[in-house]
Amino acid sequence: MICLGIESTAHTFSVGLITDTGKLLGLSSDTYMPSEGGLKPIDVVEHHYNCYDSLLKSALIKAKIRLKEVGLIAFSQGPGLGPCLRVGAAVARALSLKLNIPLVGVNHCIAHIEIGREMCGVEDPVTLYVSGGNTIISAFDSDHYQVFGETLDLPIGNMLDMVAREIGIPHPGGPRMESLSKLGKKYFPLPYIVKGMDLSFSGLYSKIRSLLRNPNLWQKEYTQEDLIYSLQETSFAMLTEVFERAIAHTEKKSVLLTGGVAANQRLQEMISIIAKNHDAEFHVVPLKVAGDNGAMIAWAGIQQFHSGGADLIDATKIKPKWRMDQVPIPWKKEVEN
Ligand code: ATP
Ligand code: FE2
Structure with missing residues (x-):
């Protein structure tokens, strides 16, 4: 069976x-890039409506199949921005009705984990899911992906993007921030905030923004690249600390890094070092499916359909605040460590 997955x-x-x-x-x-500032839902919705048809056609051409060969439609039901989710849901419902094939609504965070497990061939990892909208440390236990730690305020990717905007780098700024951080040499002490198993990036963001707006406070001794390097080192060390505790607690023997920020080589290096210290295999999701993509939604949709069947149209309302630990995972077996 072929599943068509829609991410929005x-x-x-x-x-x-x-x-x-x-x-x-x-x-x-296709990713909407605002010419300035952050994401305005009204503009993103316009973007999504303008591109869904051509993306549908080009995915079918790449796959060398016809639409009627698709046997299942899956879509991101949440969490996410309500207006954006609604576009994907509407396209998915229309395709399911037109083709008279089953429809499943998928949790976006679970899809990031499931595609990583499949592509890396890893059964039971502790996962660090880091993106623009989420920062979650989780592992499978008692039929759910339990959340062991998460951000209390800003997601890591969003924080990096906001700092990037402050210095004139357009959205999404994460990749340019990584390049600039490689030019930094000297560490500038910054707030390091870990509360139990949770993380807070807002104090770090406020501090760096205030420094960038007052260069007289550091310019004699530090460069802007030093500040970006220090921001990356501090925020990634916070992630690594909490993640290491999750590995120790769960005693799992593999770790998976997923989400858009997983592309960052320094983060990969830090997480792979602690994995090694705990005799756990390190896996990072292939870049092609690290950021938001329809393939991960299709793959999670297949798992869900095989274990629980299709959703009725009434059950496909979007869920902007849908937590991943609320979703049972009947397709995954309990693994003894
Ligand atoms: P979600 O809906 O899962 O929260 P998202 O909408 O943020 O995801 P993703 O494509 O998963 O989308 O992640 C995008 C984020 O990843 C952006 O914040 C971007 O700056 C960040 N990012 C991408 N590459 C890098 C990198 N090399 N270093 C740091 N951050 C990166
Ligand atoms: Fe995502």
């Missing part, structure tokens, strides 16, 4: 086609 939780509209054996057939995505 935030800035990206994406269509992915995957078989129930995990073969990725086609993936087409």
